[in-house]
Amino acid sequence: MKTPWWFLYKTPLAFLLIPFSWIYYIIGRVVYFFRRLRSYKSRRPVICIGNILAGGVGKTPIVRAIAMRLDAPVVMRGYKKSAHTGNAGDEATMLSRDGLQVHTGNRKSNIILLDRQQNVKTPIVMDDGFQNPVIKKDISVLVFDEGLGYGNGFLIPAGPMREPRRAINRADAIIVVKSNRPRKKFVLPSAVPVFYAQPKTFNPYDEDERLFAFAGIGYPRKFFNSLKNVVGTKIFADHYQYTNQDLERLFAMAAKKKAQLITTEKDWVRLPECVRDKIKYARLDMTIDERFFDWLGDKLK
Numbered sequence: 001m002k003t004p005w006w007f008l009y010k011t012p013l014a015f016l017l018i019p020f021s022w023i024y025y026i027i028g029r030v031v032y033f034f035r036r037l038r039s040y041k042s043r044r045p046v047i048c049i050g051n052i053l054a055g056g057v058g059k060t061p062i063v064r065a066i067a068m069r070l071d072a073p074v075v076m077r078g079y080k081k082s083a084h085t086g087n088a089g090d091e092a093t094m095l096s097r098d099g100l101q102v103h104t105g106n107r108k109s110n111i112i113l114l115d116r117q118q119n120v121k122t123p124i125v126m127d128d129g130f131q132n133p134v135i136k137k138d139i140s141v142l143v144f145d146e147g148l149g150y151g152n153g154f155l156i157p158a159g160p161m162r163e164p165r166r167a168i169n170r171a172d173a174i175i176v177v178k179s180n181r182p183r184k185k186f187v188l189p190s191a192v193p194v195f196y197a198q199p200k201t202f203n204p205y206d207e208d209e210r211l212f213a214f215a216g217i218g219y220p221r222k223f224f225n226s227l228k229n230v231v232g233t234k235i236f237a238d239h240y241q242y243t244n245q246d247l248e249r250l251f252a253m254a255a256k257k258k259a260q261l262i263t264t265e266k267d268w269v270r271l272p273e274c275v276r277d278k279i280k281y282a283r284l285d286m287t288i289d290e291r292f293f294d295w296l297g298d299k300l301k
Contacts, residue, residue, distance in 0.1 A: 002237045003056060003218050007160040010152045017158035024156050025164075028131070036133040042111050045123040045300055047072075048137040050130025052167055053160045055238060056218025057145040058177045059127070060091045060266070061286040062197060067100050067125045069293060075111055076127035078104025090239060091127070093269040108134050123300060130171070131162055139299050142171040147222065149183030168192060173295065175288060180225075195292035201226040204262075204280040211262045212254035216240030216270075223264055227282060232257045240270070247275055 006014045047070075049063045067074050078089035089104055096102045103110040107129060114124055123138075130140060151160040168174070174194045188194055205211065207228055215223045216236030224233050232253060236242075254261045261279045263271075268281035 002235065003054075003160075004157070006158075007054075007151045008148070010154075014152055014154055014158045018154060021155035021158040028163075032131065032133060039133050039136050040108050040111065041136040042124060043115050044111075044121060045138040046111065046126055046135060047123050047139045047141065047296075048126045048129050048135075049141050049143060050128050050171075051143050052130065052163045052165075053144070053148065053151060054156060054162060054218075056160075056222070057143050057148060058197075058199060058284070058286065059143045060094060061199070061284050062143050062175055062177075062288065063125060063127045064095055064098060064100070065197075065286045065288050066296075067095070068098065070123055070125070072123045072125045073101040073103060073114060074125045074127055075103045075107050075114070077107065090266045090270050094265055097269070107132070111135060130167075139173075139296070140171045141173045141175060142168060143175050143177065144186075144188070145177045145179060145219075145222075146182045146186065147177075147179030148219065149186030172299065173292070175292065177286065193295060195289045195295070197286045197288045199226075200285050200287065202283045202285065203227060204282065205260055210257065210259035212250070212257055212259040213262050214250055214267070215264050216242075216267055217264055223282070223284075226284075227262065231259050236267075240267075242267075242271055244272075247271070251278075 047066065049059060049066065051057050051059055063074060074095055076092055078092045092102045092104045107126060111124060126135060129135060130142065150165065153159060153161065155161045168189055169191060171192055174188055174192055175197050176194060177197050177199055209229060211227055211230045212232040213224050213227055213230050214234040214236065216238055217223065218238050220235045224230055234250060234253065250261055263279060263281050265281045265283050268276065268279065271279060
């Protein structure tokens with residue numbers, strides 16, 4: 001689904017949905033309680049990289065940067081598996097393309113399997129799962145986007161928050177992705193250490209090349225704004241599975257604008273292989289403050 005437009009603003013519709021948010025929260029707490037009863041403690045350190053917003057904060061590039069730095073395996077759910085991504089999910093495919101060892105599916109089962117690797121003490125990086133107590137985390141890191149902040153501050157479905165803000169205090173650290181348009185009134189608790197990450201989008205085309213950008217991610221406008229000379233855009237639902245008809249329309253729209261098609265890496269791995277050589281992607285990398293890795297090293301000791 002596309003990210004609801006009211007997630008970033010306190011609109012009348014958002015206020016009308018607040019009672020449903022209370023129901024969502026109560027059900028979530030009941031599920032959390034029962035999941036705690038079957039929690040598993042890995043013999044290897046588990047680093048959870050999570051969020052309390054419903055996607056779009058740039059968590060996957062953060063996971064990639066940390067896992068590559070530690071040479072650690074990644075355990076993740078593998079959301080929206082398809083034949084185009086080898087039935088592993090777009091985010092998992094992205095990470096594995098960088099040579100990372102990625103395990104998708106049931107996180108608990110995969111961590112148990114990794115625990116059976118004798119004499120291996122490398123940490124395990126868990127993508128998402130901050131709200132899931134089935135795996136006991138040794139270190140929990142929350143990711144925020146400075147440009148999104150808390151959105152409108154309401155819980156799902158009235159807003160993008162999975163949990164109330166006080167849940168941040170369960171985290172050991174916070175990584176904030178910098179933005180040229182920081183959200184006003186975005187204040188983090190002083191009790192949790194905060195580090196920053198600088199995003200950088202690598203455009204495969206020359207700067208004077210006209211671009212038609214499309215994306216099926218949480219907040220596609222972030223991607224569009226990171227590019228120059230964009231003459232047209234098309235938004236799809238998050239984790240959208242592209243059809244031949246979609247691609248035909250995209251090529252036609254780009255040709256009409258005399259532009260080249262460009263998308264995100266996450267979208268590109270969901271494209272059929274037969275068109276991947278005709279559409280380029282802009283890679284998003286994160287440079288995390290070195291102080292974070294110093295802090296992480298101390299925590300792992």
